[in-house]
Amino acid sequence: MTEALAWATQRIDAASDSPRQDAEILLAHQLGLSRGQLFTRLRETLRLSDAEAFEELVARRVNQQPVAYLTGEKGFWTLTLKVSPAVLVPRPETELLVEWGLEILGEQKSRIADLGTGSGAIALALASERPEAEVIATDASPAALAVARANAADLGLERVQFRQGHWSEPLQGEVFDLIVSNPPYIRAGDEHLPALRHEPLSALTDGADGLQCLREIVATAPALLRPGGWLLLEHGYDQGEAVRGLLRQAGMADIATRRDLGGQERATGARQP
Known part of the structure; x- marks a missing residue:
């Protein structure tokens, strides 16, 4: 061997x-x-x-097929998740959202929404750490939701709710303590896209400047947050300033950005006043 x-x-x-x-x-x-x-x-x-x-x-x-697609699974947080070409392969950088979200929530009972859940990685990681939380995850793709539901069943986390729809559309009229999302943020024509060709394009890029989905989420999420609730977003290494600007325009408070292990700005969050 x-x-x-x-x-x-x-x-x-x-x-x-x-x-x-x-x-x-x-x-x-x-x-x-x-x-x-x-x-x-x-x-x-x-x-x-x-x-x-x-x-x-x-x-x-x-x-250049991802190892996770070849083995059918990928480790994320403390979980082992099924993955397929229907979903983005979970990245270690995205664990930053989980860590930050857990800090915000503390041990209090809470309602959490994960927008564009894909394999269910973020929603399931948060649910595994906060058994009392009500966790709802959305995705526009039925194939992605099938993978997420299978992961929830395998992990004994069937209490996580999965709803089909575009970003926050399936959540209208509800209120949350925390909204998290890792939306497509790679700009069209980015030099890194060819190497990612085996992953679903719609989960990687908005086909424009990489900020379209982030703009939409920032525009709609505040109405779903209780006062004091938080919105946490993953974004590209060079998009921190732009995302902070979007959150300021939305009237949110305590805007902050965290860096990944490579020192790049990777996640930005803000509190609903």
Whole structure:
């Protein structure tokens, strides 16, 4: 197996920032092992059927298909989530919204909305940490909601409600303590989009300047927040100033931006006065 991993790492190198890790995850997946178990069996010889299947997985990774789509799952927060090409692969940067949201909520009973939930990552992470919270997640895509509901069932979080609709449309007339969203924010023509071609385009870009969805959410969310409620948004590394401006125009207070582990502005939030 050592030789197979070395070969795969070399093949994947041009398509990934973490070729060795990708190779290990894919081989472990093919063999039905954890990465830890894989390391204890590296001196063993691969069966021909496993070697051929592993080669196919590597070829798909070289074609820039996300590892999570190849294995069908992705770790997020403390959860393991099912993923498919119907949903965006959850990113570690998005955990910033979960961490910030938990700080705001404290231990009080609360109502939370996740707009554009995709795989359900944010909603399910918050629900797992706050059992008393009422969590409602929306998405315009029936296929994405099917993935999110499956994740909720697998995790024993069926109490999370999923509603089909555009951003906050399914929530009209309701009031929340916290609204979170990781909307499409990559601008059309961005140089990074080709490398993300296997993920749903509608979850990545608004087809315009990358701020269209953020504008819409900021315009509609304040009416759904109780006084003192918070809106937290993920955005692009260069969009912090623009999002702060949108929140100021909406009359929100205590506007703040947090940086991701790479030091980039990644999430901005504000309180409803």
